[in-house]
Amino acid sequence: MNRFWQHLLGIEPPSPGAPPPDDVRLDLASLPQGASAVWLALAAVAVAWLVWKLTNWGRKDLTGPQRATLAALRLLTLAALAAMLLEPVLVLVRREETPSRLAVILDDSESMRFSDPYTDAAKAAAIAGKLGVEAKDGKSAVDRLRESPRLALAQKALGTNLEALAKGRELRIYDLDSAAKPGGGDAARSRKLDDVQPKRPVSPIGDALAGVLSSLRGQPVAGIVIATDGRSNAGEDPARVVEAAARQRIPIYAVAAGADEGPRNVRLAELQVDPVVFARDPTTVAVVVDSRGLRDAEANVVLERRVNEGAWEPVGTQRVALGEDGVLTRATFRVTPAVIGQYEYRAKVEDAGPELTEDDNQATATSRVVRRQIRVLMVAGGPSPEMQFLRNALMRDQQVEFAGWLQHADPGFRQPGDRPITRLPANDEELGRYDALLLVDPDVRSMGPQWPEMILNFVGRDGGGLIFVAGELFSQQLFEAADSKTPGGDWTKILPIVRDAGLFRTDAEVRLSSQNTYTLDLTPEGRGDPVFEFNPDPIRNRAMLTSLPGMYWSFPVTRARPGAVVLSRHGDPRMSNQHGRHVLLASQLYGPGRTVFIGFDSTYRWRYLGEDFFDGFWARLVDRVGRNKALGGRFPFLVGLDKGVYRVGDRVHASVRYNDPAALAEASELVAELEGAGQPPEPIRFEKSPDDPALATAEFPATQAGAYSLRVAPASAPDLAAGTARVSTTAFRVEPPRREIDEPALNRPLLADLARLSGGRVFELSDVDQLDAAIPTREVARTIEERDELWDAPLLYGLVVAGLTAEWILRKRFRLV
Numbered sequence: 001m002n003r004f005w006q007h008l009l010g011i012e013p014p015s016p017g018a019p020p021p022d023d024v025r026l027d028l029a030s031l032p033q034g035a036s037a038v039w040l041a042l043a044a045v046a047v048a049w050l051v052w053k054l055t056n057w058g059r060k061d062l063t064g065p066q067r068a069t070l071a072a073l074r075l076l077t078l079a080a081l082a083a084m085l086l087e088p089v090l091v092l093v094r095r096e097e098t099p100s101r102l103a104v105i106l107d108d109s110e111s112m113r114f115s116d117p118y119t120d121a122a123k124a125a126a127i128a129g130k131l132g133v134e135a136k137d138g139k140s141a142v143d144r145l146r147e148s149p150r151l152a153l154a155q156k157a158l159g160t161n162l163e164a165l166a167k168g169r170e171l172r173i174y175d176l177d178s179a180a181k182p183g184g185g186d187a188a189r190s191r192k193l194d195d196v197q198p199k200r201p202v203s204p205i206g207d208a209l210a211g212v213l214s215s216l217r218g219q220p221v222a223g224i225v226i227a228t229d230g231r232s233n234a235g236e237d238p239a240r241v242v243e244a245a246a247r248q249r250i251p252i253y254a255v256a257a258g259a260d261e262g263p264r265n266v267r268l269a270e271l272q273v274d275p276v277v278f279a280r281d282p283t284t285v286a287v288v289v290d291s292r293g294l295r296d297a298e299a300n301v302v303l304e305r306r307v308n309e310g311a312w313e314p315v316g317t318q319r320v321a322l323g324e325d326g327v328l329t330r331a332t333f334r335v336t337p338a339v340i341g342q343y344e345y346r347a348k349v350e351d352a353g354p355e356l357t358e359d360d361n362q363a364t365a366t367s368r369v370v371r372r373q374i375r376v377l378m379v380a381g382g383p384s385p386e387m388q389f390l391r392n393a394l395m396r397d398q399q400v401e402f403a404g405w406l407q408h409a410d411p412g413f414r415q416p417g418d419r420p421i422t423r424l425p426a427n428d429e430e431l432g433r434y435d436a437l438l439l440v441d442p443d444v445r446s447m448g449p450q451w452p453e454m455i456l457n458f459v460g461r462d463g464g465g466l467i468f469v470a471g472e473l474f475s476q477q478l479f480e481a482a483d484s485k486t487p488g489g490d491w492t493k494i495l496p497i498v499r500d501a502g503l504f505r506t507d508a509e510v511r512l513s514s515q516n517t518y519t520l521d522l523t524p525e526g527r528g529d530p531v532f533e534f535n536p537d538p539i540r541n542r543a544m545l546t547s548l549p550g551m552y553w554s555f556p557v558t559r560a561r562p563g564a565v566v567l568s569r570h571g572d573p574r575m576s577n578q579h580g581r582h583v584l585l586a587s588q589l590y591g592p593g594r595t596v597f598i599g600f601d602s603t604y605r606w607r608y609l610g611e612d613f614f615d616g617f618w619a620r621l622v623d624r625v626g627r628n629k630a631l632g633g634r635f636p637f638l639v640g641l642d643k644g645v646y647r648v649g650d651r652v653h654a655s656v657r658y659n660d661p662a663a664l665a666e667a668s669e670l671v672a673e674l675e676g677a678g679q680p681p682e683p684i685r686f687e688k689s690p691d692d693p694a695l696a697t698a699e700f701p702a703t704q705a706g707a708y709s710l711r712v713a714p715a716s717a718p719d720l721a722a723g724t725a726r727v728s729t730t731a732f733r734v735e736p737p738r739r740e741i742d743e744p745a746l747n748r749p750l751l752a753d754l755a756r757l758s759g760g761r762v763f764e765l766s767d768v769d770q771l772d773a774a775i776p777t778r779e780v781a782r783t784i785e786e787r788d789e790l791w792d793a794p795l796l797y798g799l800v801v802a803g804l805t806a807e808w809i810l811r812k813r814f815r816l817v
Contacts, residue, residue, distance in 0.1 A: 010793040011090065021092035021786070029087035029789075044082075051075055062814060070810060077803030080796050088790040097779040100222035102169040103188070103212045104158065105179050106196040107205070107228035107257065111744045112151035113198040116259035117293070117354035118142070130766040131156050146354050150257040154227035155193045157255065157768040162193070165771065168778025169222050176200055179208035180235070185215045203228070204235030205750075209252070213244055221248075222777035223760065227255040230747030238750060242757045251760035253775065254751040255768060262745030264293035266352040269328060271345060271363040272638070274659075276631045278372035279340050284659060285315070287331045287347040287363075290643075291322040293745070298322065299352035301331040308341040315345075322352070328642050337369040374626035377431075378404045378438040379424065379447065381474045387440045389604035391416050393615045400622060403434070407443050424448070428457050436626030437464060441471020441601065444478055452491040459494055463592035463635075465625025468495055470555030471601050496564030496588035497557040497597045517550025519571040520584060526567035531620045534613060547609065551602035556582050563669060563715035564588035587624075589714035591727065592635045594625045639712050639730045646702045646734045654710060654730075656686055656696040669715035670696060676708045684710065702734040 006013055032040050055071045118124035121142060127133075128141040131153060135141050145153075158165075165171060173191040177200065178184035205228060212224055224245070232238050245252055272286040287301050299322060303315040318331045337343055349361045376394060380387040383406060394402040395418065403417035405424055415421055424447060425431040431454050444451060458464040479492060479499045492499075522545060526532055535541040550571075559579035560566045565588065569581035576582065584599040606613040628636060642653035656670060672684040682700075689695040713727040748762075755762045761774055790796070 008793065008795040008798075009090065009788070009790055010795075011788045019094065022095050023093035025091045025093070026790075027089045027091055027787075029089050031086050047078060048075060051078070066810075066814060070807060070814075073803045073807040073810070077800050077807070080799035080803065084791045084796050084800075086791075088793075090788045090790055092786040092788070094784045094786070096782055096784065098220065098782050099168055099170040100220040100777045100780050101172060101216050102165060102222045102775065103172050103174060103179075103216065103224045104165075104193075105174045105176070105208050105212065105224065105226040105228075106151065106154065106193065107203060107226070108151065108175040108177070108196050108198050109200040109203040109231070110198055111203065111229055111231050112154075112257060113149045114258075114263040114744050115147055115149055116746075117261060117264040118146055118259050119261060119264075119354055127764075127766045130769070132160065147357075149198065150229060151196070151198050151227075153765055154255060154257040155196070157765045158225075158227060159193050161768055161771060165225075165775075167772075169775075174208065174212065176204055176208045180204055180211040182211070182215070184211060202234035203231050205230070205232035206236035206238040206241045207234075209238060209241040209245065209754075210236055213241070213248065213250065216250075217248075220777070220780035220782075221250050223251045223253055223775050225253045225255065225771065226754070227257050228751070229258040229744070230254075230256070230750040231743055231745075232747070232750060233743070238754060239757075242754050245758045250758065251775075252754045252758040253760045253771060254754050254762045255771075256746060256748060256751055256762055256764055258746035260746055260748060262293045264291075264353065265355045265357065265360075266291045266294055266299055266322065266349050267360040268347055268349050268363040271347045271365040273343075273345055273365045273367045274631065275366075276368050276370060277337060278627075278631070279369050280336060280338055281372060282334055282336045283367075285333045285335055285345055285347075286638075287333070288640075289320060289322070289329045289331065289349055291327075291329070291352075292325045294322040294352060294355075295324055296321065297353060300350045302348045302350055303331075303333050304346045304348075305335070306344050306346075307337075307339050312346065328640075330640075337367075340369050340371055343367045343369055370630075372399050372623075373401050374399060374436055374622055374630055375401045375434045376403070376436045376438055376622055376626065377421075377425070377434040378402070378440060379407065379442045380404070380440040381407050381443040381471060382441065383409075384441065384471060384473075384601055385604050386469060386471075386601040389607065389614065390438075390440065390618060393618055394622070396615070397619055397622075399619065407446060424451075425454070426450070428454055428462075431458050432462050432464075435464060435629040436467065436622055438467045438469070438622070440469045441473050441475055442478075443474045455491045456494060459593035459595060460591035462629060463632075464629040465593060465622075465627075466494070466595040467598065467621065467625055468596070469598045469601055472553060475555055494590045494595050495597050496561050496586040496595055497583055497599075498559050498561050499557040516572070517552055518554070518575070519548065519550050520545075520568040521571045521581060522568050523566050525565050526585070529567055531617060531624065532567070533620075534616060544609070544613075548613070549605040549608050551600050551605060553600060553602065554582060554584060555599040557597075557599060559583065560586050561588060589636065591713065592628055594628065594636075596621065596625055635728045637712075637728070639710065639728050641710075641730065641732055646732065648702060648705055648734060648736055650702045650734075652700050652702050652732075654684070654686075654698045654700075656712060658694045670712055671715050672698065672710065672712040674700065674708060674710055676704070676706055679704075681711075686712070705734050705736045707731065707733050 003013065031037065051074050052071050055067045055074075118127065124142045124145055128145040131145070133141045133145050133148070136144060139147075162171070170189075172185055172188035173193060173196070174184060174188045175196045178187055178191070205226070209224065209226070242252060267290045268287065269290040270288040272288065274283050277283045285303060287303060289299070289301065291297075298319055301318045301320055303317070304312045305315050306312045315335060316333050318333070320329050320331050323329055344364060344366050346362065346364045352361075378387075378391065378394070387406070391402075391404050394400050395416065401418050403415075403419055403421050405415055405421060406413065409415070425433075426448070427450070431437070437455065437458060455466065459466050522532065527542070527545070532545060533541060534544045554570060554575070556575070558577065560583050564586045566583050566586045568585035570576070570584055573581065582599065583597070585597070587594060587596045603614060603617060606617065637656050637658045640655045640657065642655075643650070646652060670686045672686055673681040674684050675681045684698050684700060686696040686698045689697055708731070710730045710732070711727045712730070751762050754760065763771055
């Protein structure tokens with residue numbers, strides 16, 4: 001169309017370089033249709049007839065041509081007006097092909113940094129071949145495949161097919177964040193696959209799909225490709241979003257990034273060894289294994305050790321069954337170190353199959369083996385036979401470093417001991433140099449006012465052992481003078497017995513104690529206790545216990561303290577009260593320490609059967625009470641948790657395992673409490689395991705994130721909140737849920753739903769080369785129409801004006817006006 005006609009029709013000239021239209025047509029926007037069009041045609045005929053008749057109704061002297069000219073001018077004017085009313089539109093049609101939009105969404109959540117085991121070796125080799133993973137640095141292609149993160153494999157699979165996918169399509173590459181945000185498509189045009197890194201703590205797959213659908217609304221879309229493991233754990237439900245995609249007829253093609261079995265890994269969480277042990281003393285080494293994705297699988301736990309920088313030597317191998325994700329598995333080894341020095345232990349987990357990494361399959365720990373020697377301080381109120389024989393026995397014992405203090409001795413008296421002392425310890429630090437404190441009928445009042453509190457700290461805080469041997473000189477006044485109002489004044493509360501104030505013996509009891517001998521009545525706990533083991537043969541040992549010489553005097557007490565274990569009671573049934581026969585020998589745990597009460601002072605009489613009876617009994621008893629302190633003040637039990645990290649909603653499984661056989665009876669019950677930041681302590685109840693007498697367990701929920709402390713002590717300990725005795729404290733944390741870490745397995749059902757409901761398909765990493773052929777849409781034919789309205793065209797206005805003007809001139813000429 002030339003410039004002249006464009007001007008007449010009021011059409012803007014096309015921009016320079018614009019292609020010519022493929023088609024031109026004229027549309028009448030207000031032209032009636034159907035019956036209305038028929039009536040319009042009849043109306044036009046009627047108007048033409050009326051115009052002709054009106055022309056003939058005028059002057060009769062006009063010629064026929066004159067009348068026809070006037071009628072034609074009137075009809076031309078009416079026709080121009082009618083054309084304006086019909087709203088003519090000039091339509092310029094152009095046809096062109098435009099690339100369709102193909103959105104590629106890469107899941108950049110934390111779970112995409114995991115690698116998968118690909119346990120099927122043949123399938124793994126096929127995938128490695130399809131993805132072009134090659135052997136390198138001594139590792140096979142399959143090994144490198146198993147080490148590759150999910151996202152890296154997805155990027156590799158898509159990258160090799162990116163050129164084919166881009167033919168006839170405009171690629172837009174999104175991560176989850178840019179896909180969910182408005183305006184994310186601008187950066188998606190220039191983003192590269194390798195720009196996306198796994199960093200997001202959650203996977204809002206639904207939000208990402210909804211955001212892409214919104215940004216592409218009104219545009220030609222070939223489909224949406226999403227490479228993900230399907231772990232949607234935040235934002236909108238993808239099942240709802242896929243309904244919108246189905247309504248818009250946009251297929252979703254899911255690339256399954258991961259293996260069905262999910263990430264597998266076994267980790268050696270902890271190697272537990274006692275930091276200090278005695279030479280030739282059996283000890284337990286525990287290997288704690290954590291696993292993920294290996295339920296019902298098995299692995300070998302190998303333990304090695306080396307002594308004093310020597311060569312590594314095997315200790316043992318155990319085959320363990322791995323449990324649920326995050327549940328710890330323990331393998332224990334019983335070892336007996338024979339050489340004094342530094343022991344290094346190395347544990348390894350082997351033969352667990354393909355896993356994420358083997359870098360965390362090994363752990364080391366050290367232990368110091370020391371000479372078995374207990375440092376004992378004995379304080380005696382007087383030179384009783386029990387004290388003198390006991391002094392000699394301890395000085396002969398090579399496993400004891402002995403120091404004695406005889407109260408009320410003459411000036412210049414040389415105190416007995418391997419290292420004689422010139423005065424009693426005056427503070428906690430000096431008393432803390434010993435492992436066991438042996439009080440033989442002591443005169444505590446003359447020891448100094450600080451001593452009651454020193455004794456409490458020595459046992460309850462430092463883990464020391466206390467043996468109290470009652471006597472006839474000072475024991476009575478000791479219990480009567482106990483003062484609970486001064487710090488440490490009532491220190492007798494740490495003893496395993498209770499002696500009520502005002503307790504006295506009847507005349508009959510006095511006569512019995514001075515005229516007749518009695519024997520020990522061992523309780524079932526006492527008969528099975530190693531301190532009374534004089535012969536390894538149970539039958540011969542029972543006979544020896546029965547033949548022990550009788551004794552005369554005893555110190556009466558009211559009852560055993562709750563939580564204490566009674567080893568022996570009075571052999572005479574007449575020496576009893578409402579609580580039963582008098583307690584003569586009892587022990588209990590107090591914090592990390594141990595206390596023993598002996599209500600008679602005649603064990604020296606056992607020497608009549610042989611020195612080994614007396615010496616052996618005291619050697620075993622001193623070793624028991626002093627062992628914990630000599631080994632660093634540790635508790636006679638280990639507190640363990642079933643997981644390394646807890647999430648809100650998990651259940652915490654706690655266990656207490658006794659590593660000291662003597663503590664099994666003494667700590668028959670435990671008290672425990674759970675303490676969290678800003679929360680009041682919550683009591684926790686431990687129950688003895690029916691299958692393992694050395695094990696007690698408790699279970700409680702992790703309801704709130706934060707730091708927690710599990711405080712455990714024997715039931716004989718005072719109130720945990722009082723702080724007068726040290727308790728075993730195990731700290732752990734409860735973290736908010738992190739489903740990216742806690743649920744890393746491939747969610748294939750979700751991917752299948754996305755593809756099925758939208759008309760798409762699920763692709764494996766090895767099948768991504770078929771993705772281009774599966775997407776039918778490439779260029780989209782588009783018809784572009786440019787519409788120019790002509791009702792206000794100069795041509796129509798000119799016809800109206802020209803027709804009216806010409807008619808007016810002719811009417812003047814014909815003298816019609």
